Amino acid sequence: MAIRITRVYTRTGDRGTTGLVGGKRVGKDSPRVEAYGAVDELNSWVGLARAHAQTEGLTAPHQSMVDELLAGIQQELFDLGAQLATPPKLLHPQMVRVGAREVTMLERTMDRLQKELTPLSSFVLPGGGLLTATLHLCRVVCRRAERDAVRLARTERIGGDPVIYLNRLSDLFFVLARWVGRQRGEPELLWRGGTRKTR
Numbered sequence: 001m002a003i004r005i006t007r008v009y010t011r012t013g014d015r016g017t018t019g020l021v022g023g024k025r026v027g028k029d030s031p032r033v034e035a036y037g038a039v040d041e042l043n044s045w046v047g048l049a050r051a052h053a054q055t056e057g058l059t060a061p062h063q064s065m066v067d068e069l070l071a072g073i074q075q076e077l078f079d080l081g082a083q084l085a086t087p088p089k090l091l092h093p094q095m096v097r098v099g100a101r102e103v104t105m106l107e108r109t110m111d112r113l114q115k116e117l118t119p120l121s122s123f124v125l126p127g128g129g130l131l132t133a134t135l136h137l138c139r140v141v142c143r144r145a146e147r148d149a150v151r152l153a154r155t156e157r158i159g160g161d162p163v164i165y166l167n168r169l170s171d172l173f174f175v176l177a178r179w180v181g182r183q184r185g186e187p188e189l190l191w192r193g194g195t196r197k198t199r
Helices: 031-053 060-084 100-114 130-153 162-183
Strands: 017-019 025-027
Touching (some): 031 060, 060 130, 130 162
Antiparallel strands (some): 017 025
């Protein structure tokens, strides 16, 4: 799809509305805008994770693998944002949709990474190096985007399987955070629930 952007500001949103695909104006706080806005925010966090992957001391093959994986996710998130910005009446079969194929690929990637990880005996506390911590942030922002998509789906039809995709994607960020931490030799911080000494 060819896009030509000649000016960033348009002044059309100065009164608190924005345009969906097809031109319909809705409030910037509408459930549909909240949903694709959360996906856009997530995409920015993934971009930050890619930046950290360049400086976090991964081996060249691992750095390349992580960057390629995250770059693909960014493309999918942009497609997903377009889906969510499209009113139900304008959805059509030829549209690029994030769905079952992408979910399967996420699951296969997790299965591959999990083979190198030890089973967990407790919940993992977010942290580690910059890349690991950023991937945990991606996970929680993804969960919020999932909740927003669920909220939208209760009132309007949404194309593809965005809820399933976002659910699986948040799982991938968790697994990838653990995998990156293992590659970098970072200690994994586990929740000790109820066993802490009283200060």
